[in-house]
Amino acid sequence: MTQDVFKALADETRRALLDALFASDGQTLSQLCARHPDLTRFGVMKHLDVLEAAGLVTTVRDGRSKLHFLNPVPIAEIANRWIAKYAEPFTTAMVGLKADLEKEQS
Amino acid sequence: MTQDVFKALADETRRALLDALFASDGQTLSQLCARHPDLTRFGVMKHLDVLEAAGLVTTVRDGRSKLHFLNPVPIAEIANRWIAKYAEPFTTAMVGLKADLEKEQS
DNA sequence: AAAATAGGTGACTAAATAGTCACATGTCAA
């Protein structure tokens, strides 16, 4: 499960697709293809499938179109449960350092 | 750069190696091998190389041993610069919801 | 109904990655 999310995020093209949805949610496959002239429609479709399988993208059919929506929940989950373990000790240490520096300045 | 970190984190074995270093920093290759009976020494070494190339692990030679240390900075960076973008709107929304619920209860 | 539009499937090739092995180097301890 977590595995799928990490793998999905490991590809630059897929991160760019998430960025595109973050900028404008609910885009169709065609619209997303327009942003990636370097790839064929099939390439984009495959990446979207991976993102959907990882739960990072949800879709809704609308007639002959398919709308794609960003779902940040899996990212929030790995951030909270896995990354925080490594990042927090460091970031809180940095925050502490920053606080010390500010105190020193006053 | 970010690419290397994401790719490095995409493998379960490598995440397990980071966990091992998180639990006990400064382990040698042999010690880390002992935790992964399913892999050969060479397999473990390759994964450590990937982690080191991504900046997630730093090493110090100590005689005929090589000590491996976890470097959480790259993880903190992707958490702050990339994941926060997606996770924060959600987590802050959740925090807001939680606050609302608590207010309602009182 | 015919043509145009939007998306989907299965098979296929090419590239990247995981994993292994024979062999090589450097280090320590007796």
Place this chain on the structure above:
DNA sequence: TTGACATGTGACTATTTAGTCACCTATTTT
């Protein structure tokens, strides 16, 4: 200084993943 120990290198195979294509179905639009 010999033998055991700890790690490194280059080549190799197998698996996975990215990317493409010919062909297909479903939905408008005219």
